[in-house]
Amino acid sequence: xxxxxxxxxxxxxxxxxxxxxxxxxxxxxxxxxxxxxxxxxxxxxxxxxxxxxxxxxxxxxxxxxxxxxxxxxxxxxxxxxxxxxxxxxxxxxxxxxxxxxxxxxxxxxxxxxxxxxxxxxxxxxxxxxxxxxxxxxxxxxxxxxxxxxxxxxxxxxxxxxxxxxxxxxxxxxxxxxxxxxxxxxxxxxxxxxxxxxxxxxxxxxxxxxxxxxxxxxxxxxxxxxxxxxxxxxxxxxxxxxxxxxxxxxxxxxxxxxxxxxxxxxxxxxxxxxxxxxxxxxxxxxxxxxxxxxxxxxxxxxxxxxxxxxxxxxxxxxxxxxxxxxxxxxxxxxxxxxxxxxxxxxxxxxxxxxxxxxxxxxxxxxxxxxxxxxxxxxxxxxxxxxxxxxxxxxxxxxxxxxxxxxxxxxxxxxxxxxxxxxxxxxxxxxxxxxxxxxxxxxxxxxxxxxxxxxxxxxxxxxxxxxxxxxxxxxxxxxxxxxxxxxx
Amino acid sequence: xxxxxxxxxxxxxxxxxxxxxxxxxxxxxxxxxxxxxxxxxxxxxxxxxxxxxxxxxxxxxxxxxxxxxxxxxxxxxxxxxxxxxxxxxxxxxxxxxxxxxxxxxxxxxxxxxxxxxxxxxxxxxxxxxxxxxxxxxxxxxxxxxxxxxxxxxxxxxxxxxxxxxxxxxxxxxxxxxxxxxxxxxxxxxxxxxxxxxxxxxxxxxxxxxxxxxxxxxxxxxxxxxx
Numbered sequence: 164x165x166x167x168x169x170x171x172x173x174x175x176x177x178x179x180x181x182x183x184x185x186x187x188x189x190x191x192x193x194x195x196x197x198x199x200x201x202x203x204x205x206x207x208x209x210x211x212x213x214x215x216x217x218x219x220x221x222x223x224x225x226x227x228x229x230x231x232x233x234x235x236x237x238x239x240x241x242x243x244x245x246x247x248x249x250x251x252x253x254x255x256x257x258x259x260x261x262x263x264x265x266x267x268x269x270x271x272x273x274x275x276x277x278x279x280x281x282x283x284x285x286x287x288x289x290x291x292x293x294x295x296x297x298x299x300x301x302x303x304x305x306x307x308x309x310x311x312x313x314x315x316x317x318x319x320x321x322x323x324x325x326x327x328x329x330x331x332x333x334x335x336x337x338x339x340x341x342x343x344x345x346x347x348x349x350x351x352x353x354x355x356x357x358x359x360x361x362x363x364x365x366x367x368x369x370x371x372x373x374x375x376x377x378x379x380x381x382x383x384x385x386x387x388x389x390x391x392x393x394x395x396x397x398x399x400x401x402x403x404x405x406x407x408x409x410x411x412x413x414x415x416x417x418x419x420x421x422x423x424x425x426x427x428x429x430x431x432x433x434x435x436x437x438x439x440x441x442x443x444x445x446x447x448x449x450x451x452x453x454x455x456x457x458x459x460x461x462x463x464x465x466x467x468x469x470x471x472x473x474x475x476x477x478x479x480x481x482x483x484x485x486x487x488x489x490x491x492x493x494x495x496x497x498x499x500x501x502x503x504x505x506x507x508x509x510x511x512x513x514x515x516x517x518x519x520x521x522x523x524x525x526x527x528x529x530x531x532x533x534x535x536x537x538x539x540x541x542x543x544x545x546x547x548x549x550x551x552x553x554x555x556x557x558x559x560x561x562x563x564x565x566x567x568x569x570x571x572x573x574x575x576x577x578x579x580x581x582x583x584x585x586x587x588x589x590x591x592x593x594x595x596x597x598x599x600x601x602x603x604x605x606x607x608x609x610x611x612x613x614x615x616x617x618x619x620x621x622x623x624x625x626x627x628x629x630x631x632x633x634x635x636x637x638x639x640x641x642x643x644x645x646x647x648x649x
Numbered sequence: 650x651x652x653x654x655x656x657x658x659x660x661x662x663x664x665x666x667x668x669x670x671x672x673x674x675x676x677x678x679x680x681x682x683x684x685x686x687x688x689x690x691x692x693x694x695x696x697x698x699x700x701x702x703x704x705x706x707x708x709x710x711x712x713x714x715x716x717x718x719x720x721x722x723x724x725x726x727x728x729x730x731x732x733x734x735x736x737x738x739x740x741x742x743x744x745x746x747x748x749x750x751x752x753x754x755x756x757x758x759x760x761x762x763x764x765x766x767x768x769x770x771x772x773x774x775x776x777x778x779x780x781x782x783x784x785x786x787x788x789x790x791x792x793x794x795x796x797x798x799x800x801x802x803x804x805x806x807x808x809x810x811x812x813x814x815x816x817x818x819x820x821x822x823x824x825x826x827x828x829x830x831x832x833x834x835x836x837x838x839x840x841x842x843x844x845x846x847x848x849x850x851x852x853x854x855x856x857x858x859x860x861x862x863x864x865x866x867x868x869x870x871x872x873x874x875x
Binding site: 382385386389417418419420421422423424426428429430431432433435436487643646647 | 767845
């Protein structure tokens with residue numbers, strides 16, 4: 164069963180229930196967040212009485228909303244009144260609802276009954292209901308920030324669905340930090356009606372989305388979820404972070420095979436079979452999704468590492484030893500071409516350690532040679548921003564701008580900017596992913612290198628190892644596709 | 650409720666789907682066993698003889714397995730002993746005789762019912778340390794060849810699958826075929842709860858199950874699984 168969720172993510176107008184002028188209340192916060200993010204559709208705040216909030220008139224009832232003016236209702240009123248509100252909204256032409264309201268299944272037997280009634284009512288009214296007990300929904304194509312929490316997020320191609328509202332916020336915070344943005348984000352809450360698979364199926368058809376990023380804890384109907392996510396993975400990559408390692412317990416272990424099973428081992432196998440990219444934690448999941456959203460997929464496991472700094476090259480190769488990626492021996496023609504560009508002290512090997520021998524154009528040229536070579540599936544560039552970091556000290560050291568410092572600082576910063584832009588441009592042109600990693604992405608995000616990577620909308624990894632993990636996860640997905648003729 | 654078929658019954662079922670098991674014959678008397686062996690040129694000495702029955706769970710502990718049987722005289726003696734060791738509570742019994750296969754590497758494979766995902770198929774590193782090492786890969790039944798190939802790739806102990814102590818590398822296609830056949834048992838046979846192929850010995854690079862146990866739902870028991 165596939166739901167049309169366009170009214171949830173791209174509503175023509177939004178009704179918010181439970182709005183007062185108290186800035187601590189969810190209705191107010193949601194109104195604030197919608198306005199702050201620049202939502203351009205009509206907004207209808209509804210409260211217990213007429214009034215004003217954030218300069219907007221608050222309606223006393225949904226009955227006052229013009230017919231057909233709103234497609235989505237955001238519910239943050241007490242559970243006991245919400246069924247009536249949903250009926251009123253439906254009568255006005257609303258076809259999607261986000262229930263931030265609590266007091267449902269999480270709240271004991273009475274709440275369970277209320278949730279069952281809500282499910283039946285959603286079915287009766289034909290309304291797509293998200294939540295209840297969720298934080299909200301974000302959709303950058305509509306500048307929609309309908310949530311009771313922060314943040315909004317930069318626009319991008321990642322769509323998030325999470326069984327934890329808090330991890331929606333975590334992913335959006337990481338989107339801010341890296342500059343790699345999201346298309347949609349939704350907290351499933353209690354998932355009374357719409358569950359993870361429903362959202363991800365909609366994302367699969369969504370032209371604004373290139374990759375799905377999911378956080379899940381519980382699996383209700385495992386077999387159906389497997390089939391549905393596999394069908395999505397055949398079309399778009401799906402990254403999953405799974406929380407809750409404890410065993411379901413009901414496992415019969417009379418057999419040896421059963422004794423070797425665990426929830427985690429079976430879930431892992433299910434992911435591999437479905438083509439789901441399983442990440443170990445929130446950071447790894449976001450970084451994998453961000454890399455997939457902004458790089459071509461590798462078509463094999465042969466990696467060339469290009470570095471201005473020997474140690475990071477070693478670290479990259481070490482990280483590869485735990486993956487199926489290999490630091491491929493340099494093909495003869497590539498070796499010869501590189502050898503022409505570098506002084507004799509270069510490493511003569513992969514990683515290509517330029518050993519400080521680079522001149523103005525060397526880095527873009529080497530990246531280009533490696534990425535364009537048919538026997539290279541991915542390139543990792545390390546050492547971005549080192550010169551700009553030296554430049555930063557020169558700026559701050561008390562002698563700037565005299566003694567020629569202004570000129571050299573400008574040169575270093577332009578060079579790092581160029582390297583970052585070249586990496587992006589070459590990846591786009593050759594179809595080979597060119598990842599960039601430097602700890603300066605975290606340590607000095609204002610550095611010209613990471614700044615330029617972010618400005619290009621790409622992921623600047625914070626270490627060689629993390630870049631390799633993202634690449635490994637991408638390559639697993641692309642291997643899965645290739646093995647199935649996709 | 651479920652019942653566990655005897656090793657002989659289990660072998661017949663899984664072999665019917667193409668799961669490789671060591672060549673075997675069965676009989677309910679010594680003469681029948683010997684006659685079956687003479688008539689079957691796939692089972693060759695040395696052989697192993699085991700007393701099989703649905704109620705016999707721990708053959709080794711009860712001394713119901715005889716190894717290294719070199720000729721017919723030894724076989725007759727072993728069959729006589731095994732049949733004499735049967736107890737009334739064992740119910741219907743038969744003697745299973747199979748070729749003793751030789752290989753340094755043991756894998757384990759099987760099917761298990763998962764509470765969240767239903768029937769799963771597994772391959773792993775076998776042997777007495779299997780449960781300590783837990784180097785295993787699971788998939789949901791049924792599987793395609795690509796899934797089976799990836800299961801094998803997922804095992805951490807890849808070195809064990811290459812050339813090993815004078816033995817050739819594991820024939821991956823043969824192992825893929827065995828896993829697909831095993832999954833097909835779960836997919837097509839009615840009421841399968843679990844299968845153990847333990848061990849699955851690598852013989853000249855090819856996997857051969859030297860023991861098989863199939864657990865099925867007891868339709869007569871009435872209590873269906875959820």
